[in-house]
Amino acid sequence: MKPTDAELEILHVLWTNGPSTVRQVHDALSQNRDLGYTTALKLMQIMVEKGLLTRQEDARSHTYTAAVSEEATQQGLVDRFVETAFRGSASKLVMQVLGNHKASREELDEIKLLLDNLNRHDTPA
Amino acid sequence: MKPTDAELEILHVLWTNGPSTVRQVHDALSQNRDLGYTTALKLMQIMVEKGLLTRQEDARSHTYTAAVSEEATQQGLVDRFVETAFRGSASKLVMQVLGNHKASREELDEIKLLLDNLNRHDTPA
DNA sequence: TGTTTACTACGAAATTATTCGTAGATTAAT
């Protein structure tokens, strides 16, 4: 399932803060942008229908939980993104990220470290 | 300017094949999926309005040219994608790509080579 | 108890993206 941008925002809140009510999610999102309470509610209801969230109806204010993992979701998004934006070339994507000044020095170092480890554990071709 | 998916498809054709008519773009896209001729035409007209393409009206069938470079466009897409899908963490994105079985063995090797070169030319921290 | 407050449900407007049909014009073919 491919979450939309608005749905992703909500998933991020739930991934970060754990199971939350609509009120809590709305409060979190409101710090970054204008968003009506019922808009958040409606989105989360739709996400339950889509299977992206589950809902506990115990109390009056329902509690929502992410039904998809952050890793699996991001994997799906990356797959799609590599396909549409880079015609399937993952290496081109990585190159673009590395050439990106928006990737901070720290991020670049982290990536290099990551690749070093990958090389170390890999049997050379 | 942020091209949509359909617009990206058209840009890819123009980046690959160079300046083309609607007919040529439509033929190229038709190999992959069903698409009406006037749909391609309409999209390309809109793209001219948006400044994504330029148009030479010399002949009866106009010739369209990409007005944005592949690199700059992909950079913008990556920036946006890192932001929305990875909350700004480029290294998480790269990690996800590397853990991706859809990134072929050849692609991974290519990426490693790339990073090796990056490390070689960089002054260590 | 009656009023305010907080919540869900849901219809539907507004926006954006994609799609194509039809009309009109120009060129090519018979």
Place this chain on the structure above:
DNA sequence: ATTAATCTACGAATAATTTCGTAGTAAACA
């Protein structure tokens, strides 16, 4: 010179996403 083929222009249907208003209901409170 008609007819057929090919092109642009453009309105508009369709679909997907995002947004919010209104209604109804339950709880908290004065």
